[in-house]
Amino acid sequence: MVTGLEILLLVLVLVAVLGASTIVETVRPFIANAVVGLLALFLAQAVFGLPVTITPIVLAIVALGGFPGAVLVALLSLFGVAFVP
Numbered sequence: 001m002v003t004g005l006e007i008l009l010l011v012l013v014l015v016a017v018l019g020a021s022t023i024v025e026t027v028r029p030f031i032a033n034a035v036v037g038l039l040a041l042f043l044a045q046a047v048f049g050l051p052v053t054i055t056p057i058v059l060a061i062v063a064l065g066g067f068p069g070a071v072l073v074a075l076l077s078l079f080g081v082a083f084v085p
Contacts, residue, residue, distance in 0.1 A: 030063045037062030037070035052077045
């Protein structure tokens, strides 16, 4: 026989799974942007020898801006404005 406690736990687990799914769907584009942007920065460092310091601020810019954010960070580093090691 199913008790009230078991039903409550089932509902709580269902709410937690749906909440986690919503969070993952929300964060997924930022993760994809960050991966693409960091790959672009890595290639800029490996191919062109551009020194860029990877900081939490750089990660935020790249996560929000993707490839254009990586280009902005690379240009700021190239001209010595910011993110220079």
